């Protein structure tokens with residue numbers, strides 16, 4: 204019998220040397236435990252395990268996996284949805300997991316399905332994401348499972364990865380968000396409840412179930428145990444997705460990504476609805492509590508590093524223009540508010556503007572904040588407000604002297620083409 208040792212570090216990427224095949228996966232991690240006994244004892248054990256870790260969802264909402272499970276455990280045979288949508292342009296963790304550890308993701312989904320007596324798993328991958336699709340197609344094809352695993356292709360838009368929009372698309376073919384997710388919410392596909400998890404959460408679950416809560420907590424901090432995937436881009440030598448231990452600093456993360464290309468000007472943390480931190484943030488620990496005290500969250504695991512010589516006004520303007528075009532156009536804050544914010548910023552960035560124009564931007568931020576059906580516009584407001592706060596001197600310079608020398612420099616932000624709806 205092969206003895207399987209728990210990986211120390213990395214964890215999710217522990218099989219990287221042996222490859223992503225099912226055989227290599229079994230050799231590296233062993234068979235998945237099952238939680239499918241008749242009397243729901245397995246379900247209780249799984250719930251306890253998630254609670255003891257605790258495993259916090261890696262999709263950006265920061266919801267504990269045990270809470271989601273408790274919310275659904277009385278539903279009959281829910282559909283398990285693996286959210287691999289990767290709507291954030293600066294994230295590549297979906298591709299990374301599909302290439303390196305797709306079987307951990309499938310194991311996590313299968314364990315949940317077995318514990319909940321579910322017969323269907325849907326893996327949602329954006330319709331333009333061929334690499335993630337190929338990785339999961341290959342992995343599904345290697346396995347013989349009694350539970351159905353199918354890949355679905357919602358349209359590649361920023362908002363489609365949001366849980367209620369995704370389920371709405373799977374249910375009715377329309378990717379409109381239907382609520383503002385701040386806690387577990389009841390979502391349905393047809394007549395059946397749906398349990399949606401980010402693919403990284405499921406990969407962690409697959410290891411947690413094998414090696415236990417003590418092992419899970421043996422890395423990270425007491426309030427942010429474990430490791431997490433972070434995609435680092437911008438002004439670093441080796442942009443990529445890294446497995447990261449909670450509690451180590453932003454400066455160490457940049458070192459891991461090969462170091463700075465040029466001086467550190469600040470960073471965007473949490474994605475395009477995230478929060479900017481300034482030039483003094485290199486000692487900031489990357490864990491939930493430390494980020495919260497800096498007014499930030501890790502979101503789905505994204506850090507974009509800004510070079511010192513760049514223009515933050517220009518960078519944030521281009522992101523807001525992109526985000527304005529990603530809304531689904533069903534609420535006023537998105538239809539009118541986001542384009543107005545983008546226009547205000549462009550005026551501030553590219554012309555000699557007045558204090559009145561700056562005040563108009565502040566007014567529009569208040570108008571938009573908290574008014575959308577989903578949190579898409581709130582994310583844009585957070586992005587702009589944190590930029591105004593962290594880079595206030597740069598905004599002042601624009602107000603005093605007009606556009607800076609870097610305003611037309613190539614952007615460091617990843618900005619794919621907006622797709623027509």
Ligand code: SF4
Pocket residue numbers: 362379380529530531532533534535536537538574575576577578579580
């Ligand atoms: S707030 Fe924007 S993205 Fe959210 S549902 Fe309304 S229009 Fe759509």
